[in-house]
Amino acid sequence: MKVAAYAAPSATEDLAPYDIDRRDVGENDVLIDIEYCGVCHSDIHTARNDWHGTQYPIVPGHEIIGRVLEVGSNVKDFKAGQLVGVGCMVDSCRHCHSCEEGLEQYCEEGLVATYNSEDPVSGGITQGGYSDKIVVDKDFVLSVSEKLDTKAVAPLLCAGITTYSPLRQWNVKKGDKVGVIGLGGLGHMGVKLAKAMGAEVVMITTSPEKGKDAKRLGADEVLISKDKEAMKQHANSFDFLLNTVPVPHDVNPYVALLKRDSTMVIVGAIAPLPDIHGGGLIMKRKRIAGSLIGGIKETQEMLDFCAEHNIVSDVEMIDIQNINDAYERVIKSDVKYRFVIDMKSLTQ
């Protein structure tokens, strides 16, 4: 298959397409012709070995949209030509209690990530969506509606489910006052999804410029987190906070915004959160929780919800040849709000 692989952390020259082997299409597998692949910050962390443990050469990409080319003999739910998606996982143990509950993302034996995991079938390393094709077990392939703008559906597979799952898990409902902290790939999906669930959505951002754009995306109100007076006025008033900030930051001013017995869910910062004050949690029985993507069943539910509510990501299209420039712009938050690679560019 044609792929764009990174051979080492700084090896930008390795992005010229070359061939790698993938596993053959087994009886439970679906071979997908990839049309689009979103660019997630995790791709950059992995390509550059920020989290250590990258096994080179590595092909990133876990926001994959394509059409079925071929299916194995046991595959009944997908047929050639069908529009499908693949997200952050391509397998799991299937028998632990998390898998049995449809929470494969919390698999007790560890999920099989779309790239940089051990492939339980081939024994090789899984490789992601910066590729012309991918082979995925049928149970980890998602059905995608033809109704939406296909290229803008790609980021739903990671940014969409990462924000949808905690909103559902914590039962966000009509009329709830929901704050979305940070406006990037995750945050812009959080605004759209919370709004579609009927919430009163407040974008909480450091930047008045981003606030303005958040209103375009559906936010009812903007709260500038640097404005101490405004933050005080919103104290103890939020039913739920979705914190999408991807770096270490002081969460105490956000905890102060929560109502009694309400929760802030961290989805972005896989990083230390400095000096969370116990008193801020104790005084009104507040909660900080984490959330990781969503299970396969919930991801399908999210895709169906988005089709029903006409929700896609705001995307900027690139060719694979521009991926390193795109990475630099992602790091500078200079994208509205997700880059998507037109995978045809790989074989042109």
Added chain:
Amino acid sequence: MKVAAYAAPSATEDLAPYDIDRRDVGENDVLIDIEYCGVCHSDIHTARNDWHGTQYPIVPGHEIIGRVLEVGSNVKDFKAGQLVGVGCMVDSCRHCHSCEEGLEQYCEEGLVATYNSEDPVSGGITQGGYSDKIVVDKDFVLSVSEKLDTKAVAPLLCAGITTYSPLRQWNVKKGDKVGVIGLGGLGHMGVKLAKAMGAEVVMITTSPEKGKDAKRLGADEVLISKDKEAMKQHANSFDFLLNTVPVPHDVNPYVALLKRDSTMVIVGAIAPLPDIHGGGLIMKRKRIAGSLIGGIKETQEMLDFCAEHNIVSDVEMIDIQNINDAYERVIKSDVKYRFVIDMKSLTQ
């Protein structure tokens, strides 16, 4: 009334008994002859102005047991001679949604603390239980069973309810694996209460010596938090953690002990918790929450639960004349597990 008041942070000489005025017994009030008063770490923080805002002279004490001397004309539920208790609150706004839900401890206008709050009736400053008598609104007086060792009931009014409330709030039930972190006034009550609720109780402590004592108190198992191998063996296995550590500390090793979708509740550390790793919460959708004492209804429920299960605090009795030595020993965690003042000593 005879009281033991602190006139200033270091004024130990002011502990000789002297007289202060309290409000008259109003139509809704209960006048209580105090028999015992527990010594809570909060008393020390307030006496020494550690939290700033102490209004001197101050009379600490919010684990109060005594007998009714006199009641106001509207008081039907208490009569002279009855054994009663007073905890950390003596009033609240009564009309906010927290008060209406019986959660006066989270009163939106601020609870009226047993000491060092503005008294809504007299306009003065509330004064606590290091005293021969106290006047308290009937709605904040608790009924105490004659069945238990009265002096050992006193600490239930703060240490008891502080640990009981989160165990109930998070629905700890028979067979749950519950970890109690830290063995002091709060921790020893956490062990007894969780055990009585049917949980499998693990004492998590830095000290093997304390671990031994925890077994005497009812813990099924001891986990020494400095033992990295043991901590690893217990990873992702706890249904609930009750964190009673009263000072800033690294909570990440404890978060690692929680099962997916499980919660650690902070009840002790009104202090910054350094560098909580977002990844530790995200990877298995874990939660950190806070909890503050309990409402009046729940405090009564706790007292009744303790009477039913024959649960009291382990106490060491002191006379008021020894209070400053007791404070020093509390600070050094040199008490098993709560000092209680025999208030007769005040008037001897």
